[in-house]
Amino acid sequence: MKSESWTHTKWVALALAAALPLAAIAGEKKPEAIYDEMQVFSDVLALVQNNYVEDVNTADLIDNALNGALNSLDPHSSYVAPVQFTEQRKAVRREYGGLGIEIQSEGGLVKVNHAIEEGPAYGAGIRGGDLITAVDGVDIRGKTLEDAVSGMRGLKGEPVTVTVLSPGKTSRDVVVVRDTVRGRAIRHRVEQGVGYIQIETFNNDKLTDDTKRALADLNEQLGKLDKLIIDLRGNRGGLLTESVSISGLFLDGGEVLSARGRDASDNERYNAEAGELYPDTKIVILMSAGSASAAEIVAGALQDRGRGIVLGRRSFGKGSVQSVIPLGAEDGALRLTTQRYYTPSGQSIQGRGIMPDLLVSTLEDKGEIRKRFREDSLRNFLSNPDDSDYEEKYEDILFPDENFPEGEDFQLRKAVEVLKTSQYERILKAQDDRF
Amino acid sequence: MKIVLPALGSVAAIALFAFSTTNQSAVAVERPAYDETFEQLELFADVLARVRSQYVVEVDDSALIEDAMNGMLQSLDPHSSYINAAAFREMRLDTKGEYGGLGMEVTMEDGFVKVISPIDDTPAKRAGILAGDFITEIEGKSLIGATLNEAVGQMRGKPGEPINITIIREGEDPLYIDIIREVIKRQTVKHEIKDGVGYIRIAQFNEKAANGLKDSIAALQQENGGKLPGLVLDLRGNPGGLLTQSVEVSSVFLNGGEVVSTRGRRSDDVNIYNAEKGQMAKDVPLIVLVDGASASASEIVAGAMQDKGRGLIVGMTTFGKGSVQDVIPLRGGRDGALKITTQRYYTPNGRSIQSSGITPDITISAIPDDGEERKRFSEASLPNAIENENEDQDDFEETTDETDVVEVKIDYPPEDFEISDDYQLQQAIALLKSGTYAEKLAEARG
Numbered sequence: 001m002k003s004e005s006w007t008h009t010k011w012v013a014l015a016l017a018a019a020l021p022l023a024a025i026a027g028e029k030k031p032e033a034i035y036d037e038m039q040v041f042s043d044v045l046a047l048v049q050n051n052y053v054e055d056v057n058t059a060d061l062i063d064n065a066l067n068g069a070l071n072s073l074d075p076h077s078s079y080v081a082p083v084q085f086t087e088q089r090k091a092v093r094r095e096y097g098g099l100g101i102e103i104q105s106e107g108g109l110v111k112v113n114h115a116i117e118e119g120p121a122y123g124a125g126i127r128g129g130d131l132i133t134a135v136d137g138v139d140i141r142g143k144t145l146e147d148a149v150s151g152m153r154g155l156k157g158e159p160v161t162v163t164v165l166s167p168g169k170t171s172r173d174v175v176v177v178r179d180t181v182r183g184r185a186i187r188h189r190v191e192q193g194v195g196y197i198q199i200e201t202f203n204n205d206k207l208t209d210d211t212k213r214a215l216a217d218l219n220e221q222l223g224k225l226d227k228l229i230i231d232l233r234g235n236r237g238g239l240l241t242e243s244v245s246i247s248g249l250f251l252d253g254g255e256v257l258s259a260r261g262r263d264a265s266d267n268e269r270y271n272a273e274a275g276e277l278y279p280d281t282k283i284v285i286l287m288s289a290g291s292a293s294a295a296e297i298v299a300g301a302l303q304d305r306g307r308g309i310v311l312g313r314r315s316f317g318k319g320s321v322q323s324v325i326p327l328g329a330e331d332g333a334l335r336l337t338t339q340r341y342y343t344p345s346g347q348s349i350q351g352r353g354i355m356p357d358l359l360v361s362t363l364e365d366k367g368e369i370r371k372r373f374r375e376d377s378l379r380n381f382l383s384n385p386d387d388s389d390y391e392e393k394y395e396d397i398l399f400p401d402e403n404f405p406e407g408e409d410f411q412l413r414k415a416v417e418v419l420k421t422s423q424y425e426r427i428l429k430a431q432d433d434r435f
Numbered sequence: 436m437k438i439v440l441p442a443l444g445s446v447a448a449i450a451l452f453a454f455s456t457t458n459q460s461a462v463a464v465e466r467p468a469y470d471e472t473f474e475q476l477e478l479f480a481d482v483l484a485r486v487r488s489q490y491v492v493e494v495d496d497s498a499l500i501e502d503a504m505n506g507m508l509q510s511l512d513p514h515s516s517y518i519n520a521a522a523f524r525e526m527r528l529d530t531k532g533e534y535g536g537l538g539m540e541v542t543m544e545d546g547f548v549k550v551i552s553p554i555d556d557t558p559a560k561r562a563g564i565l566a567g568d569f570i571t572e573i574e575g576k577s578l579i580g581a582t583l584n585e586a587v588g589q590m591r592g593k594p595g596e597p598i599n600i601t602i603i604r605e606g607e608d609p610l611y612i613d614i615i616r617e618v619i620k621r622q623t624v625k626h627e628i629k630d631g632v633g634y635i636r637i638a639q640f641n642e643k644a645a646n647g648l649k650d651s652i653a654a655l656q657q658e659n660g661g662k663l664p665g666l667v668l669d670l671r672g673n674p675g676g677l678l679t680q681s682v683e684v685s686s687v688f689l690n691g692g693e694v695v696s697t698r699g700r701r702s703d704d705v706n707i708y709n710a711e712k713g714q715m716a717k718d719v720p721l722i723v724l725v726d727g728a729s730a731s732a733s734e735i736v737a738g739a740m741q742d743k744g745r746g747l748i749v750g751m752t753t754f755g756k757g758s759v760q761d762v763i764p765l766r767g768g769r770d771g772a773l774k775i776t777t778q779r780y781y782t783p784n785g786r787s788i789q790s791s792g793i794t795p796d797i798t799i800s801a802i803p804d805d806g807e808e809r810k811r812f813s814e815a816s817l818p819n820a821i822e823n824e825n826e827d828q829d830d831f832e833e834t835t836d837e838t839d840v841v842e843v844k845i846d847y848p849p850e851d852f853e854i855s856d857d858y859q860l861q862q863a864i865a866l867l868k869s870g871t872y873a874e875k876l877a878e879a880r881g
Contacts, residue, residue, distance in 0.1 A: 037500040038483075040770045042476055044504050044517065047763060049472070052511060053700055053776045053821065061507045062475040066482055068506010069499045073490060075580065079482065142545025261491055325485060331478050337491045371575075379580040382491065 041065070074337050074382040076322050082332040098153050099160070099176050101126060102201065102236065103145065109133070110140055110148045113236055113290070114200055120179045126164055128234065133171060134163035154178050188214035190221050191229065192416045195281075198231040199246070202238030202294035208245040215249070215277060225278055227419040229412070230298075231286040233312060237293025240270075247301040248272035250283060250308070256301045259321050259339040266339060272301075282424050283308030284415040287356055289372035292316035299354045300343035309427045310356040311415050314392050317375035319349025320382050337382060351376045351384040357427050359397040360414045363406070367399045479503070505582060512776050512821050513542060514760050519771040522584065527768070535594030535616030539564060540674050543583045547571065552672040552728040555638060556622075558614045564602065566672070566728050571609070572601035594618045626651035628658055629667070632864050633719075636669040637684070640676030640732035645683035652687065652716055665720040665867035667860065668736075671750060675731030678759065678780075682708045685739045688721060688746065690714040694739045696785075697759050697778040704778065710739075720872045721746030722863045725795060730754035730814075737793045738782035744880045747872070748795045749863050755814035757781075757789030758821055776821065789823040790815040796879035797846070797866075799859045804847040 048056055066079035100119015101112050112130045115122040133141055135151035152160060158178050165171040185204035188197040195218035197211065204210075219225040237243075247256045251272035260267045285299045287310055296315045302308040321339035326332075340350045353374065361367075369392065375381050384390075400410040418424050486494055504517040518526065538557020539550050548570040553559040571578055573589045581589075592598065594616055602610040624647030626635045633655040637644055656663050675681075678695070685694040689710040696707045723737050723746050734753045740746040759778040765771055781787050792814070814820050848858035866872060 037496055038476075038480060040765060041479070041500055041504060043765055043770075044773050045472070045476070045507075047773055048508070048511070048515075048775060051699075051761070051763075051775060051777050052515075053758060053778055055700070056511070058471050058475050060510070062479055064510035065479060065503040065507035068509075069483070069503035070486070071506070071580065072499070072502035073486070073494065077490075142547065261489075262493070320491065323489070325489075327478065327481060331481075334482055334485055336486060336489060338489050339491055377577055379577055 070334070070336070072380060074320070074380055075378045076320060076335070076382075077337050078335045080324070080333045080335055082330060098149075098178055099126075099162070100179065102203075103132065103148065110143075110145065114234065116200075120176050121162075121174075124174045124176045126162070126174060126176070127166070129167055131165040132162050133165055136161050137163075156180055186210045186214055188218055190218065191412065193222070193227075194416050194419055195219075195222060195225045195228040196231065196412075197228070199235055199295075201235060202242045202246075205239060205242065207239075207242045208249070211246060211249065212277070219278070225281055228278070228281050228283050229286060229415045229419070230283060230308075231412075232291045232295040232299060233286050233288035233411070234290040235292070235295040236290065236316075237295055237318065240294060240297070243294035243297040244270045244272070247298050249277050250281075250302060251305055252276040252279070254305065255344040257297050257344065258342045260342060261339040268339070282419050284419055284424075285310045285312075286411055286415055287312040287315050287354065288362075289313050289353075289374055290316060291354075292318040292375075296349050296354050297341060297343075300347070300349060303354065303357065303431065304344040304347075306428060306432055309358065309418070309424065309431060310354060311358045311360055311418065312356050312411050313359065313361070313372070313397075314355050314374075314390070315349075315353035317349060317351045317353035317381075317384075319351070319353075319375075319384075340382070340385075348384045348386060351381055352386070352390045355390065355392075357431050358414070358418065359392055360411045361397050361399045363400050363404060363408070363410050365399070369394050369397065502582075508773070508775070509543070512758065513544075514756075514758060515773075515775045516583075517771060518762070518774055520769060521771075523764070523768050523772045535596065536591050536619045537562075537564075537598070537600075537614055537616065538619045541570065541583065541587065544569075546579060548578055548581070548583065548586045551674055551730075554619065555636075555672075557619055558617050562612050562614050564612070565604065567604075569603040570600050571603050574599050575601075592616050623647050624651050626655055628655065629860070630864050630868065631659075631664065632867050633659070633663045633666040634669065634860070634864075635666065637673055637733075639673055640680040640684070642677065642680065644676065644680040645687070648684055648687055649715060663716070663719045665722070665864075665872070666716065667722050667724060667863045667867070668746070669724045669860070670729045670733040670737060671724050671726040671859070672728045673730070673733040674728065674754075675733055675756065678708070678732060678735070681732035681735040682710065685736050686710040686713065687715045688719075688740060689743055690717070692743065693783040695735045695780050695782065697780045699778045706778075720867055722867060722872075723748050724859055724863055725750040725753045725793065726801065726859075727751050727754060727792075729793075730756040734788050734793050735780065735782075738786065738788055741793060741796065741879075742783040742786070744876065747797060747866070747876055747879055748793060749797045749799055749866070750795050750859050751798060751800065752794050753788070753792040755788055755790045755792035755823075757787050757814075757823070779821075787823050789821055791823050797862075797875070798844065799846040799862050800848065801857070801859050802848070802854055803850045803852055804845070 045058070045061065048061065049058065063079065063081055070077040070079050099121040100116040101121045102114045103110050103112055110132045112121075112126060112128055112132065114128045115126050132148070133139065135148065138151060140148045140151065152162070154160060156178055159175050160178060161173050161175050163171055164174050185201050185207045186197060186199050188195070190196065195215070197214050197218070199207065199211070215225060218228070244256045253272050253274040256270045256272050258267060258269045283302060285302060285308055287295070287299055291299065292315065296317070296319065299310050299315065303310050319341040320337045321341065322335050323338040325334040325336060327334055340348050342348050343354075398414065404410055418427065483499065486499065487496070501517060501519055508515040508517055537559040538554040539559040540552050540554070541548050542551050543549070550564055550566055550568040550570065552566045553564045570586070573586070578586050590598065590600070596616050597613055598616060599611060599613050602612055604610065623639060623641055623643040624635060624637050626633070628634070633652070635648060635651045635655070637648060652663070652666075655666075678697075682694045691710050691712045694708050694710050696705060698705050721740065723740050725733065725737050725748060729737065729750075730753065734756065737748050737753060741748050757779055758776045759780055760774050761777045763773045763775065765773060779787050779789055846862065852858055866875065
């Protein structure tokens with residue numbers, strides 16, 4: 001069963017719940033302890049049912065109890081009630097309906113991670129980095145992402161009013177007409193004589209094919225694609241399978257990543273396909289604090305295998321795998337963190353992210369290290385088994401000097417410079433010594 | 436033991452409330468024999484079993500269950516929660532002054548820790564922390580997702596130890612504030628003669644409140660040659676406390692009669708609390724000062740004085756915490772305790788103040804009119820606050836019709852008024868000395 005193909009969200013199709021789950025628990029150690037605690041819980045439930053100032057709904061109480069327990073484990077584990085569960089299935093199939101934006105929750109606020117250019121939100125002036133504070137007049141600050149998304153979803157052609165707060169501006173209401181959006185995940189161009197591809201998301205099952213086409217086009221434009229920049233900045237991840245096959249384009253077989261659970265029997269290994277497309281191409285991967293999950297897998301694999309160098313800032317650190325475990329027809333599902341990702345050299349990505357070979361800042365950082373929102377900013381994040389120091393050190397970071405032109409991309413310029421000089425070989429050599 | 440806690444009751448830095456557990460037998464654990472309950476418990480146990488066997492690292496069962504109970508209880512209302520065995524022991528031992536804190540009352544709103552009120556003469560107050568501020572970080576670590584107890588636990592520490600907290604205030608950049616923890620000793624009742632008028636401030640309704648008030652009145656009378664020409668009872672920022680204390684405090688001004696009644700879900704679950712006879716402060720003109728942070732027991736006193744026509748209520752609309760919590764020990768406290776909302780309370784005229792609060796007879800602002808309508812942070816703004824069942828939804832919507840809106844006249848201090856000069860108190864004293872008190876009281880009584 002473990003060898004089944006799976007996506008970023010793994011579907012563990014377990015048989016129906018055992019008839020007597022308590023007995024199952026009791027079979028493990030400390031049976032009396034868990035019975036005691038179940039006893040406390042059912043006492044409390046009964047007291048609430050009998051004494052609360054108003055009538056209570058038992059199913060709602062249990063819903064909230066489950067989420068209380070699961071959210072305390074880590075920020076990605078949760079209970080998915082029956083209605084939501086159907087919604088989430090849709091999301092996994094990526095039936096992109098709505099506004100054409102990817103959102104994330106940041107400090108209780110809903111932030112636009114990326115607005116797809118072809119989407120209606122982009123057309124209405126919404127951009128990555130904007131905050132959405134209300135949907136149809138309903139304040140969504142502090143709400144869960146699911147609540148925010150459900151307000152934005154709706155029938156194609158129907159308008160929705162979102163209240164948008166752009167950095168440095170006053171908030172405004174924007175009317176967006178919902179549309180079906182198929183996100184294009186990749187863009188490419190020739191940048192100062194160097195091939196450049198930007199992968200915005202791994203949430204697209206055509207991504208590897210599109211990337212192959214983009215590379216072929218660059219190869220044709222340049223005569224020979226001998227220098228390549230893969231821009232994964234702000235890429236929040238997506239399908240695990242795509243991260244493996246994208247890595248496989250640049251590797252000749254071998255491990256891309258492993259996912260490991262509590263027991264060694266839960267370990268899974270993912271390998272690159274044999275046959276490398278452009279074996280002699282020098283590769284620089286651009287990364288930011290917002291690069292997460294599948295993006296970190298690609299960066300980690302190419303870095304560990306000495307196939308490219310990573311430039312930018314320490315990545316997000318989302319290196320855990322959630323299994324969605326259906327709980328039976330009427331009971332919804334359990335979304336539970338069951339594994340951590342490891343790069344080929346055996347480093348866990350969780351909480352620490354990928355440390356670039358060359359730490360390069362952006363102009364917007366204004367010469368400061370600036371605290372970024374990462375996995376380890378979340379209060380109860382799942383820790384990394386390795387607890388050695390992993391913070392970026394100020395003196396290691398390259399900052400643009402005062403004269404660097406406004407509006408230019410310092411990290412990109414640095415990447416081109418590295419590819420065009422002997423720095424590339426030097427850094428690759430240093431990387432070799434590290435692993 | 437009835438407690439009428441402020442928003443969520445957990446109080447940073449100080450153990451505010453004494454709990455007695457003598458009446459635990461009153462609430463026996465009955466188990467409704469509903470199939471649904473059994474099924475739901477099965478679901479719960481099923482999930483627990485899967486977490487135990489499949490979660491990426493080993494889990495602590497009791498922590499898991501505790502978080503489950505808090506998830507469940509906090510979904511009911513902001514005041515219900517589970518108190519674990521250790522915290523409950525601490526509560527019962529009343530370990531006052533054993534640890535250092537910052538001196539503020541906090542609650543949880545939308546997953547954020549929010550300040551209800553900083554306490555007088557504490558590090559928090561001196562550091563300029565205001566009611567309504569959000570505390571988002573402690574020592575640079577985010578509090579997002581933390582439970583209130585965790586946040587409070589982190590704010591406590593050894594007296595003299597510094598702590599850095601990040602404050603978010605609407606419309607301002609984050610403030611990073613260094614505060615030195617102190618042992619928070621709170622003087623419950625303070626008194627002084629101000630401009631020839633008696634002034635008494637009750638900071639909270641702990642077990643010392645009523646006796647402190649009586650002592651203060653006696654002291655003021657003595658200082659003033661045996662007479663009190665008028666009294667300002669300051670309940671601003673007072674988050675409440677013990678229900679019995681609010682009844683005793685009201686008794687100082689009332690000669691018997693109902694102070695408050697509490698009603699639960701069942702129609703026979705009604706308790707009426709009457710004032711004692713005696714009325715120590717008979718005939719003393721009384722102004723009760725309140726504001727948006729005056730909650731629960733404070734609102735009981737203000738509501739009783741207002742309904743009985745015993746004093747003028749001056750200041751801003753109160754918080755609107757009109758529910759009563761019971762603390763129910765589980766297995767004699769060995770399993771901790773359950774704090775659960777069991778009743779609403781009502782003023783003598785039968786008004787529920789839940790969400791709506793007490794509207795002052797004379798509305799006076801502490802701060803100058805900045806042209807902006809000040810948002811009131813109140814019970815109604817807490818997530819999943821219990822509604823006021825007096826409010827018919829339809830009627831409520833009708834009043835949004837412009838013609839029906841009653842404009843509340845607010846007396847603002849002049850623009851250049853120094854806030855620390857306390858405009859509300861100045862106006863209250865002026866009113867008591869102006870000779871128009873009786874007239875205003877008659878007006879307020881309608």
